[in-house]
Amino acid sequence: MLKLSALSLEDFGPFKGQQSIRLSPKDGVTVIYGENMRGKTSLLNAIRFAFFGKVLGRGSKVLSLHKIGNWEQSALGKFGFKVELHFEEDGHLYKLTRSCSPARGIAKPESDDDYVVEYFLEFDGNVLGPGQAESELKRLLPEQIARFFLFDGELLQEYEGLLSSEDDMGRKISEAIEKILGVPILTGARATMLHLKEEAEHSEAVAAQGDQKTREYGNQLAALQAARKTLTADFDRLSGVHETLISDKALLEDALKKRERFAVLLEKKESLERTIADIAARASQREQDLRASMSTAWCTLLGAEISESLSSLRARERELERSIMRGELLRALHADSSSECPACLQTITPEARAKIEASFSAHTIAEQAAETAERAVLLRRLEALEQCRSMANPDAMRFRWDEIEQASIDLAAKRGELDELSKQLETVDEDGLRKTKLDHETVIRDIAAVEQGLVRTRTSLDENRANAEGLQKRLDKISGTNVAAARARRQLFSDLHGLFDEAVAVYREDLRKRVERDATEHFLRLTTEPDYASLRINANYGLTIVHKDGADIPVRSAGAEHVVALSLVAALQNNAPLRGPIVIDSPFGRLDREHTTKIVRALPGMARQVILLVYEEELPPLVARNELKGQLRGEWKLERVGSRHTSLVERSA
Numbered sequence: 001m002l003k004l005s006a007l008s009l010e011d012f013g014p015f016k017g018q019q020s021i022r023l024s025p026k027d028g029v030t031v032i033y034g035e036n037m038r039g040k041t042s043l044l045n046a047i048r049f050a051f052f053g054k055v056l057g058r059g060s061k062v063l064s065l066h067k068i069g070n071w072e073q074s075a076l077g078k079f080g081f082k083v084e085l086h087f088e089e090d091g092h093l094y095k096l097t098r099s100c101s102p103a104r105g106i107a108k109p110e111s112d113d114d115y116v117v118e119y120f121l122e123f124d125g126n127v128l129g130p131g132q133a134e135s136e137l138k139r140l141l142p143e144q145i146a147r148f149f150l151f152d153g154e155l156l157q158e159y160e161g162l163l164s165s166e167d168d169m170g171r172k173i174s175e176a177i178e179k180i181l182g183v184p185i186l187t188g189a190r191a192t193m194l195h196l197k198e199e200a201e202h203s204e205a206v207a208a209q210g211d212q213k214t215r216e217y218g219n220q221l222a223a224l225q226a227a228r229k230t231l232t233a234d235f236d237r238l239s240g241v242h243e244t245l246i247s248d249k250a251l252l253e254d255a256l257k258k259r260e261r262f263a264v265l266l267e268k269k270e271s272l273e274r275t276i277a278d279i280a281a282r283a284s285q286r287e288q289d290l291r292a293s294m295s296t297a298w299c300t301l302l303g304a305e306i307s308e309s310l311s312s313l314r315a316r317e318r319e320l321e322r323s324i325m326r327g328e329l330l331r332a333l334h335a336d337s338s339s340e341c342p343a344c345l346q347t348i349t350p351e352a353r354a355k356i357e358a359s360f361s362a363h364t365i366a367e368q369a370a371e372t373a374e375r376a377v378l379l380r381r382l383e384a385l386e387q388c389r390s391m392a393n394p395d396a397m398r399f400r401w402d403e404i405e406q407a408s409i410d411l412a413a414k415r416g417e418l419d420e421l422s423k424q425l426e427t428v429d430e431d432g433l434r435k436t437k438l439d440h441e442t443v444i445r446d447i448a449a450v451e452q453g454l455v456r457t458r459t460s461l462d463e464n465r466a467n468a469e470g471l472q473k474r475l476d477k478i479s480g481t482n483v484a485a486a487r488a489r490r491q492l493f494s495d496l497h498g499l500f501d502e503a504v505a506v507y508r509e510d511l512r513k514r515v516e517r518d519a520t521e522h523f524l525r526l527t528t529e530p531d532y533a534s535l536r537i538n539a540n541y542g543l544t545i546v547h548k549d550g551a552d553i554p555v556r557s558a559g560a561e562h563v564v565a566l567s568l569v570a571a572l573q574n575n576a577p578l579r580g581p582i583v584i585d586s587p588f589g590r591l592d593r594e595h596t597t598k599i600v601r602a603l604p605g606m607a608r609q610v611i612l613l614v615y616e617e618e619l620p621p622l623v624a625r626n627e628l629k630g631q632l633r634g635e636w637k638l639e640r641v642g643s644r645h646t647s648l649v650e651r652s653a
Contacts, residue, residue: 001089003609004047008084011439012049013042014646021648024633025088027608031624036082038612039646040371041152044585049151050085052143053117056439062256065100065112069645079109089140092341093123096137141580145180145310147173148572152585159542160566174540180576181511183504190500197497200490201468207486208475214483217475224468231464235457242450252440266433269421276414277314281408290400310385313378320375327368383415468569511575512537518571519543519564525602526563528594535567543568559591566599570606581609588618597627604631621651 008020021043023030034040045055045068055063069081080101087094106114121133128136141149159173177318178184202225208218475486516537523535523545533548543564545553556564566587572577588596596619601612611617627634635651 001608002578003089004085004087004581004583004611005116006084006086007043008081008086009080009648010033011048012046012071012081012083013068013070014039014644015042015046015648016070016072016290016641016645019648021082021636022634022650023609023611026633027604027614028631029603029623029628030631030634030636031612031614031619031623032636032638033614033621033645033651035615035640038638040585040615042640043613044152044583047085047583049100050083050096050119051137051141052146052221053098053119061251065115065311066109068100072642073629077108082116091204092124092311093122094140097121115480142179143175145576145578148177148180148569150583151569152587155560157497159561159568174542177541177572178508179514180578183508183511186504186507190497190504192256192295193493193497194498197490198225198228198494200486200493201472202491204472204475204483204486207483214475214478215477216291217471221468221471221475223255224464224471226244228461228464228468231457231461233460235454238454238457242454245447245450249440249443249447252436252443255436256440258351265421269418271435272414272418272421276411278416279407280412283404283411285527286400286403286407290404304386306389310382310389313382313385317382318379319464320371320378324368324371324375327371330567358474419431512539512541514575515541515568515571516543518574519567521605522602523564523567523571525605526567526595527560528592528598529560534552535564541568559595562591563595563599566606570602573607574632579607581611582607583611583613585613586615587612587617588614600624600627604628 003025004023005025006020006022008018009015010018031045034159045063049068055065055068057063069079073079080099082097082099082101085096087096096119098117100115102109103114103116109115121128121136123136133291159439178187201221205218205221205225208214209222210218227340397423444524472487472490474482516535519536519537523543524532530546531548532553533550534546536546536552537541537543545560546555547553553560569582573582588599591599600619600623603612612624619633624635637649637651639647639649641647
């Protein structure tokens with residue numbers, strides 16, 4: 001097991017000059033206290049730099065080494081830094097030294113390109129060669145699994161992605177979990193067997209082409225194998241593109257997350273601009289409507305006169321209508337000499353007939369024509385006056401005035417909000433932020449397109465292999481001495497590939513069961529909720545809390561998520577062939593005091609060496625001492641010397 005024994009720093013971050021921390025060789029927990037901005041994360045990064053030559057920031061983003069050197073020393077013209085890490089493994093002593101210094105001829109470096117990073121590794125007092133040192137470091141702590149030994153509270157939050165099969169971060173963590181558990185050894189062997197099987201298939205196809213009886217099958221197999229080679233190359237190319245896009249997406253999401261507040265403000269600003277445009281357009285339309293209404297506003301002033309004229313004209317129109325109808329009736333009776341009235345069907349007496357004739361003579365045709373003409377004029381005047389009265393609508397005009405006034409008020413308010421947002425965004429590169437958002441949307445679409453391409457290519461590969469297997473079965477039925485040896489070789493590698501394929505599935509399932517069992521054991525020791533019964537694992541090693549009634553807990557608090565993640569880390573430590581120290585920064589930030597106490601009590605069981613980087617409010621020294629007792633192997637404090645200078649000081653109990 002890998003165990004750290006000492007860490008020495010020179011001008012790394014806030015640690016000015018040469019400073020060091022010693023770690024007990026005994027199993028247990030070392031606690032390093034430091035307030036925010038004092039250098040806890042820098043200590044974690046110093047260990048990471050020693051092993052891998054890189055420093056990580058929030059969101060696992062690689063930071064510029066140019067910005068890692070001590071600020072006070074840089075101001076004095078001294079650039080660069082060095083980390084020296086002492087550790088042991090299986091009784092052997094190691095000393096790893098890695099430095100970052102200005103390149104020759106560079107007096108004042110301005111970027112990472114102006115530095116040279118060098119390292120050497122001592123093994124039991126002997127310096128290893130570059131190749132040996134690189135191989136040994138990869139064996140001791142592969143970078144792909146370092147997240148399970150060197151991590152912070154933020155990284156624990158990412159473990160929630162393991163519950164989703166579509167989460168990019170969860171997929172990466174799942175792959176890293178399988179690496180630490182040793183699955184790649186089997187999957188690598190399976191891939192080798194598949195390669196040998198395909199080579200044997202090619203040899204069989206070549207052999208079949210040389211036999212008259214099997215030539216057709218051999219040609220078809222060779223064509224399928226050539227197509228498979230092309231498809232495999234396409235699949236590998238798409239996989240590489242997909243991996244690059246996933247990485248780009250993570251970087252863009254990290255950039256958006258860092259500027260999340262500004263992104264929200266920018267989105268609000270753009271929404272306000274759209275709202276202002278809508279209000280302005282609506283107000284413009286109401287103004288046009290009002291202008292149209294104003295052309296007939298005079299009708300409102302003549303409302304009483306229009307009503308009076310309408311009443312008078314309607315009365316005269318009714319008189320004319322009666323007179324015209326009476327004339328038409330008299331004309332009809334005059335023309336009809338029957339003794340019966342066509343209107344009322346009563347008998348017309350001679351006296352009545354004489355009276356009708358007299359009246360008809362009195363109502364001349366000219367008079368009737370004049371009445372008809374007058375009535376037509378009246379009807380046109382009535383229609384015009386009715387139209388004027390309909391346009392004389394003061395309530396509608398008043399409503400439009402009110403709408404325009406309200407729009408003016410709304411515009412003033414929204415423009416005030418827009419001015420305030422613009423002031424807050426004055427220092428922000430809005431175009432750059434918009435481009436980042438657009439790039440993020442584009443990369444998501446590109447990922448979807450590439451994933452569709454991968455699915456299609458994988459389907460084509462499956463069809464290709466199925467067709468090849470069908471041909472091989474038919475080929476197997478045709479005996480031929482020149483094909484028999486190649487067939488036997490192909491069958492051997494096919495059986496071996498199937499064996500390793502089954503072994504991978506069995507091993508993965510066994511691993512998941514063991515991780516689930518151990519994680520549940522740790523979780524039940526850590527949780528404060530008595531109704532939680534266990535954890536259930538999924539194919540990605542994501543853990544779901546199970547209630548004692550058997551139901552899953554669908555929504556977990558931030559604290560519960562934290563506890564589940566720590567339980568997973570502990571379970572992986574139990575089941576990994578490679579074990580080492582856990583160095584964790586700020587693990588209790590989202591936990592209440594009871595959870596914190598339980599986790600501190602359980603830390604010695606999670607790994608043989610645990611290094612905690614915390615601030616005192618997060619883990620009071622008295623709590624750590626009471627819960628760890630004899631397992632507390634050391635206490636250190638990061639003391640402030642200046643805003644850019646921190647000292648490592650060992651604390652006495």
